[in-house]
Amino acid sequence: xxxxxxxxxxxxxxxxxxxxxxxxxxxxxxxxxxxxxxxxxxxxxxxxxxxxxxxxxxxxxxxxxxxxxxxxxxxxxxxxxxxxxxxxxxxxxxxxxxxxxxxx
Amino acid sequence: xxxxxxxxxxxxxxxxxxxxxxxxxxxxxxxxxxxxxxxxxxxxxxxxxxxxxxxxxxxxxxxxxxxxxxxxxxxxxxxxxxxxxxxxxxxxxxxxxxxxxxxxxxxxxxxxxxxxxxxxxxxxxxxxxxxxxxxxxxxxxxxxxxxxxxxxxxxxxxxxxxxxxxxxxxxxxxxxxxxxxxxxxxxxxxxxxxxxxxxxxxxxxxxxxxxxxxxxxxxxxxxxxxxxxxxxxxxxxxxxxxxxxxxxxxxxxxxxxxxxxxxxxxxxxxxxxxxxxxxxxxxxxxxxxxxxxxxxxxxxxxxxxxxxxxxxxxxxxxxxxxxxxxxxxxxxxxxxxxxxxxxxxxxxxxxxxxxxxxxxxxxxxxxxxxxxxxxxxxxxxxxxxxxxxxxxxxxxxxxxxxxxxxxxxxxxxxxxxxxxxxxxxxxxxxxxxxxxxxxxxxxxxxxxxxxxxxxxxxxxxxxxxxxxxxxxxxxxxxxxxxxxxxxxxxxxxxxxxxxxxxxxxxxxxxxxxxxxxxxxxxxxxxxxxxxxxxxxxxxxxxxxxxxxxxxxxxxxxxxxxxx
Numbered sequence: 082x083x084x085x086x087x088x089x090x091x092x093x094x095x096x097x098x099x100x101x102x103x104x105x106x107x108x109x110x111x112x113x114x115x116x117x118x119x120x121x122x123x124x125x126x127x128x129x130x131x132x133x134x135x136x137x138x139x140x141x142x143x144x145x146x147x148x149x150x151x152x153x154x155x156x157x158x159x160x161x162x163x164x165x166x167x168x169x170x171x172x173x174x175x176x177x178x179x180x181x182x183x184x185x
Numbered sequence: 186x187x188x189x190x191x192x193x194x195x196x197x198x199x200x201x202x203x204x205x206x207x208x209x210x211x212x213x214x215x216x217x218x219x220x221x222x223x224x225x226x227x228x229x230x231x232x233x234x235x236x237x238x239x240x241x242x243x244x245x246x247x248x249x250x251x252x253x254x255x256x257x258x259x260x261x262x263x264x265x266x267x268x269x270x271x272x273x274x275x276x277x278x279x280x281x282x283x284x285x286x287x288x289x290x291x292x293x294x295x296x297x298x299x300x301x302x303x304x305x306x307x308x309x310x311x312x313x314x315x316x317x318x319x320x321x322x323x324x325x326x327x328x329x330x331x332x333x334x335x336x337x338x339x340x341x342x343x344x345x346x347x348x349x350x351x352x353x354x355x356x357x358x359x360x361x362x363x364x365x366x367x368x369x370x371x372x373x374x375x376x377x378x379x380x381x382x383x384x385x386x387x388x389x390x391x392x393x394x395x396x397x398x399x400x401x402x403x404x405x406x407x408x409x410x411x412x413x414x415x416x417x418x419x420x421x422x423x424x425x426x427x428x429x430x431x432x433x434x435x436x437x438x439x440x441x442x443x444x445x446x447x448x449x450x451x452x453x454x455x456x457x458x459x460x461x462x463x464x465x466x467x468x469x470x471x472x473x474x475x476x477x478x479x480x481x482x483x484x485x486x487x488x489x490x491x492x493x494x495x496x497x498x499x500x501x502x503x504x505x506x507x508x509x510x511x512x513x514x515x516x517x518x519x520x521x522x523x524x525x526x527x528x529x530x531x532x533x534x535x536x537x538x539x540x541x542x543x544x545x546x547x548x549x550x551x552x553x554x555x556x557x558x559x560x561x562x563x564x565x566x567x568x569x570x571x572x573x574x575x576x577x578x579x580x581x582x583x584x585x586x587x588x589x590x591x592x593x594x595x596x597x598x599x600x601x602x603x604x605x606x607x608x609x610x611x612x613x614x615x616x617x618x619x620x621x622x623x624x625x626x627x628x629x630x631x632x633x634x635x636x637x638x639x640x641x642x643x644x645x646x647x648x649x650x651x652x653x654x655x656x657x658x659x660x661x662x663x664x665x666x667x668x669x670x671x672x673x674x675x676x677x678x679x680x681x682x683x684x685x686x687x688x689x690x691x692x693x694x695x696x697x698x699x700x701x702x703x704x705x706x707x708x709x710x711x712x713x714x715x716x717x718x719x720x721x722x723x724x725x726x727x728x729x730x731x732x733x734x735x736x737x738x739x740x741x742x743x744x745x746x747x748x
Contacts (some may be wrong), residue, residue: 091509102227102236103390103397104335104356104669117669123390123397125236126502141506142388145427150510152502160316163498165509173509177495180296182312183240184492185304185438 083122083142084129085151090136095101097128097137130154130161186667187605188354188361190597194589195222195331197580198351199336200402203233204566205555206372207320208282208573209580214327217581221330222364224353226672227397228334229321232267233374234395234556235566238314239433240500243565244279247303252276253306256739259563262459264698265717267535268560269739270542275561278571283309286570289367290319301479305437314499316566336362337672339604341369341409341551342592344678348409348551349590352394352600356668361601365591367584368550370576371538375420375530375556375681376400378676381629381636382526383429391414391503393422393429394528396675399579402557403529404679406538407686407724412547412732415535416683417690417703419527421639423464426477426521430501435520438496439489443467443522445475445513455649460533460563460734464524468638479519481555490516526635529683532556532564534702537694539721539734542742543579544572550583552576561717607674613664617673621664624681629653632688633704641691642706650688657681686722688728693720 086097091113098106098114105122109115114136116122129137132153141147149168154161161176196219201207213221225232246255255276258266261312283301287293294302294310301309324330342365350365377394390396407413423432435441442450443463452458455466465479485493493515497504508514531537537559540548546553554572555564564572586669587626591597628634631649641649660678665671696712697705721732737743 087521094204099228099334100230100231100329102229102395106668108637121390121396123236123392123395124503125231126234127231139502139506141503141510142384142386142391142427144384144386145388145391145503146507146511148510149568152506163502163505165506167510175494175498175505175612177314179312179315180292182292182302182310183434183496183499185240185310185496 083119083124083140084116085138085140086114086116087136087138090134092134096131100127100131102127126154130156186359186608186616188359188601188608190361190363190601191398192363192591193222194364194365196367196584198364198369199223199352200369200371201225201233201373202324202332203372203374203555204231205573206370206500206746207214207324208570209372209554209577210327210330211320212574213581214330216578218329218459219581219584222366223324223330224336224338224351224364225332225334225358227338228322229332231317233317235317236396237502238500239566240313241308241310241495242306242567243433244563244567245301245307245309246276246280246285246299247306247309250306251497255279258307258574260357263562264711266418266561266698266719266736268737268743270737270741271540271561273739274542275564275568275571278574279567281338282567282570284573285492286319289323290439291316292552295382308437312499333362337675339403340521340600341405341548343409344590344592347549349592354604354668354671356672358391361604363597365589367587367589368552368580370552370554370580371402371406371557372555372573373402373557374398375528375532375536376403376680377528378625379529379628379680379684379687380526380634381625383523383635384427391429393424393431393525393591394530397558399676399679400529400683401675403537404682406491406546406698407682409548410553410723410725412539412721413686413694414537414539414719414725416529416687416689416722417694417720418534418536418699419702420530420533421464421527421701422525423467423522424525426523428501428507429525430497430502430504432480432522434500435482435493435515436494438493439482439485443482444481444519445478446472447475451475453569461699461702467522468524468701472638475497477521479521482515483517483519485516487516490514503593512674513639524635524639527639529635529687530556531559531561531711532569534562535560544576545579545671545745547745550578562660604671605669609662609664611664615663617663617739618675620660621677624677624684628684632684632691639701640704640706641671643692646692653681653684653688657685684723689722689731690720693731707715718720
């Protein structure tokens, strides 16, 4: 359970670094954001939701059965799109309307 | 790098801006002009248990129910050992705090008549993905409230036996905070990471409870001599395998039953369903070779599967990702379940500060609310709001006539030196991580962790006690290269103190009252004759003193005597 940060896409806005509940994200020597403690990630996706540049990818560790699929999010007004990409590049999107309660 | 002291003062200091802390701050702003500082280890926007969200409010008085029926549910689930005064005063506020949250923007499902739609007899359905940001935004509206993000509080400031503030350090600058307050509210949450977790490798922090809640509030109280209660009632959650995501969404949402590998519904074989029995029955089925156990979801409708996927994204996204990654969702495959490592968390069980009805701890000037406060299980999110409100109102009443005061400079210098010695150059035989592993291994092997089926006996606990004391001694020699590592050192030390007290509580209760949560192999039966009482503790001069206290009933107003 952790995240990977694509340094090409990271624009170093710093929002993810501020929000991480474990204080795990820091600015690296090149001015980009790095996860300094990948094993300490809780998997809450707070950073993923802050990243408008799709730079933060959330994935399941191999010890949890992960197979290389990852997800990121995109905010659009009241909508939160969860974009899930499998290792072959296949995409699945689940959209949640934040103004609607869960059915369960 | 060495830290330098900076003094600041306020009327009320709140330590931790999670569920209870935010609601306490909002309540103070609503009821007074008191100046508030919130000291938060991370950032208020997503800190605490609710970072990823929550997908139902599990403590609500639905139509046809009353605070009394909620209290009766808690009493039954807790086998009678509950502070009825605390549970009842909490239950009385569940609906008003919920209304407040709806007014602040929380989405709650309503029917055509405008009534909340219930999920079972105590739960209502929400979209709680943004519950934490709603709280943070409301806290930010008060001009009297200052949030100190990324400040790790290490200990209370004590003057003449009273709590008069707290010490802490910044994670960004070399600042050692000396914060004076007329009253302090502790809302730091419970303790995870005491025991070896379900995923001990790379995904070690993929646990149910926040891995960043490391028992700081308990440990500060323990070190200051505060009385604690019911640590032996550990919380062990029944969760989805690997992701450790909640199971209630499936069990209550679509009515899924627990089945073993033979397809048999086993829970009813173990007596009246209770929180601990749902777990214990699963542990026993595995022990008897009938695992894995599952929630029976196979064959649910496609729309049910889709709604479950959404519900989990709003709370525990790993579960949805796992279903999609596997290509086998709950309609195709039953959901495997397992028990977590034990946590100490007063929002679910009775572990925490021994407080009076006003949520005052046994240390004057110090209040506690939420997961860190004991005696009142099944608070959940709304109960933590309720306690935050009660503690806030009590603290506002207390500060009238109080003055800010400071300890002697010698005392401040001593506390600063304590922190700085971890930052000094020099060799350290062990790393923080090594001591953390040693602690979790010890607790797992000898204090009833996952590997021992949650069971312990006196001889095992003695081994645990000795080793935890050794690790506490070793922790004094740890070294930090930076402020993040300094935080890690304090997290491990805090968990060692919580473990030390927990072991004594487990030793003290000579019965088995809550299967799995407290499974004493030396005394495998429940003993109502002798043990319908609270096990409390206090650390004095390095020794843990155990106190047994009589039950407090619903209409009593409990006040501390002989502090």
